[in-house]
Amino acid sequence: MKSLSLYLHVPFCASKCAYCDFASYPGREGDWARYFVALWDELDGWGPELDGYRVATAFFGGGTPTLVPAERIAETLERCRDALPFAPGAEITIEGNPGTLTPEKLRVYRRAGIDRLSLGAQSFDDGLLRSLGRIHAAAQVGEAVRMARDAGFDNINLDLMYALPGQTADQWRATLDAAVALGVEHISAYSLIVEPGTPMASRVARGEAAVSDDDAVNAMQRMAVSRLADAGYARYEISNYAKPGFECRHNLVYWNRGE
Template identity: 50%
Template sequence: MSTTLSSAPYTVFFDEPLSALLESVSLYLHVPFCHTRCYYCDFNTYAGLLSLREPYVRALLTEIELAGEMARTAAGAPRRARTIYFGGGTPSLLSAEQIRRLLDACRAAFAVDPEVEISLEANPGTLPSAHLQALRAAGVNRLSLGAQSFDPHLLKLLGRTHSPEDVAQAVRAARSAGFDSLNLDLMFGLPEQTMAQWRETLLRALELGPDHLSLYSLIVEEGTPFFTWVQEGRLVPADEDLCAEMYEYADALLQEAGYANYEISNWARPGHECRHNLTYWLNLPYLGLGAGAHSCFAGRRFSNVREPRQYLHLLASRQRPEAESETLSFETQMAETAILALRTARGLHLPSFRERFGLDFWQFAGQRLRHVSEAGLLEYDGTWLRLSKRGRLLGNEVFLCLLPDED
């Protein structure tokens, strides 16, 4: 790697150089509990295990301490942490006091930035005002609500247990509790979903004035009830053309309303881009803590055991719960950095690529990208390489070209 990293701010999102970002980490804390399982969900989460919440928090406290020791800098100092993200599962099922203890542990084990972004995923319908106020007081400063749809029938079809009114109520309560950075997750490309329903969902979401919107098209994953129902012919997946139309409609509507599409699935008001998720898209280091959480740090990708009881068992004897690990080749790191950056609206900053890897991007990928470039899927302005409008719909074709050949 190049040892001559410049001191210029890295990208439009971070006001600091790439070298500083590469020396820091983002922390992801996984909370694998939900009241019930949604029919499409394949995340590592469990219903019926709420009684494990306190033992799980205690295990997570131990893992944070062990991770802090493992991630110390070459000089032996605590590693700087820029963002903390509570994901799940349903992290809002933890008490504010449990969240505060976890944050204290992060501060004891890492050099957490004073202005750290602390996000927490929450489900509408499980958020009394007092709980939101306590979470805010504990230090959480960004809330991400799983709204998914404003259509009661579609919410039921998804297996969600909240109503559209619960979402509106949660947004109002979050604002009164002092959350000034708020995301809504919405889903499109759902079975039976019409364009009119999607339009209505977007308009209802915009009325609530979120700072950030994440729009995901449904992927029917193996092992979920949705997958079985599709196999049995009881559920018909959405038409691909309709999905593309929904995406384009949403993009136009949200941009018109002042939200910039800074990543394929994410729109934000200026200054409200999610700094934690940018860590992933800019391929910066992160540590995932908790059952099944994934990390990418020091040239390795690794993940924890998935099953919560096994996780508790290992941490009870202070063993790191790592289950799988892969050393990333130089070529894989270059490919992944390019693919992830191409998901963002600004694209890949070619001078930064050269700084990071000591290799000209075109030397690495010119030949591989020739075909998709000729097909008009890419735009290049001499500094930034990005997907064209057409390329955004066919991004996977570009990404496949960049992946290293299998041995």
Template identity: 75%
Template structure:
């Protein structure tokens, strides 16, 4: 059986956050049913293409999947299971907002097969949470984790954010401490990306919000690595940390260029050697827009993608895998650049992998550009 991952985009939320530029719509309860029917129809349309495949991971992302009725999630999982076999250890993740959880909802999802919950905690500072436009408080994060545990979830993630306007090292340390204290299995620590067109971008442009400088951001990131390592969370990707055996398998599929189908609006796919995506907007999706920006990946695309994705992981780029895929050594034509990078302490080759050091990960873009072919 060929492994595949499925991503379902749930583009609904209770309120738009200040930094968010994803496809996510508040106040659309009236369209939930229509949307899920379209989603299921899209899933059905893949039936023939999925022959011979086995689902290894499912992921409900958003938006806020925990906002909608659990029945929609359960029905989606059920329809997928009817379409293709699931691996015995299938990982089914659902993202959620700590402010939208209820015991029965969580139990229903758990019963439907969801076995991993990823909560957008972002911060344990109520002031920062407010300025981010989050609908929950720090206290609700703890309550959400307790609810999830009661519902039987043994694999929990919290998303945290740093490099926030108004956030200093002390606040960040406090957030890390309190996240660790909750004893979750997985933590993501994302540096804020100020996206164009968001309220956050307007605040930064007007000077109302000031983003910490590069050095301060690096320091926060290093603090996360150190603090989380001490608590037993290993860094396995630029922004991701897990207790042994709890790395998110779904996300690893993205970084390792495994095949995945994205269903719903704004969902991206890598399937059959091609990348494509559904339209970003809810309306366009409901109007029947599917599979846009179709791109067949050539050898060079595959090489560049491998380089830019695998070097996000601390494990690094599999040199033998590269040779198998492309019929040549990774070092070929990159001898000088590799030597310079290693000498400067950005990268190293060890145990058959080319990997970036902690310092190298801080400038991963520049390292990748350095290693891209002309």
């Protein structure tokens, strides 16, 4: 059978981060139920088209998939399994915001078969988190990792951002150290891109926020490569680092131009 990867988008967030141009919408609680019905309809439509395939990886991204009731995610996965066969040991990831997780939600995800959690940590500096418009504090990242371990997650990613306006090299080093100290299996480190139309772009245009120059971005990237290598994380693509055997299989499907 041919291998297939599913990306399931959940376009809802508690609020909009200053740098974000993803398809994600705050304040749309009234649309959540309708959205999932539409997603399930689409899945039912695709099932017959995908005869001969089986699902090797699935990824709930967003948006903030951990914002909506966990039962909607579990039901979506169940409907995926009704529509398509899954390979044994398929990797199933959910992206989460540390400010939206509870032990109960995490248990529902595990029971549904989700085996990988990707947490949007971004920084371990509360001032930088506030300037990005994140809804969580740094301490909640550690709490979320502990809750996830208790729920049985043994494959956790932290997303981090660098080259943030006002971010110093010391702040970036401290964020890398804090991420490493949590012992997660995978770390993604993305340099900030100022996207047109975002509040961040307006701040830059008004001179209220400064974009890092290429040399500064480069220096921070080199710092990530060396700090994470020292801690046992191999860089397996431009922005992603993993302990041996924990490279994100879903991510590699994109890089290898799989289906």
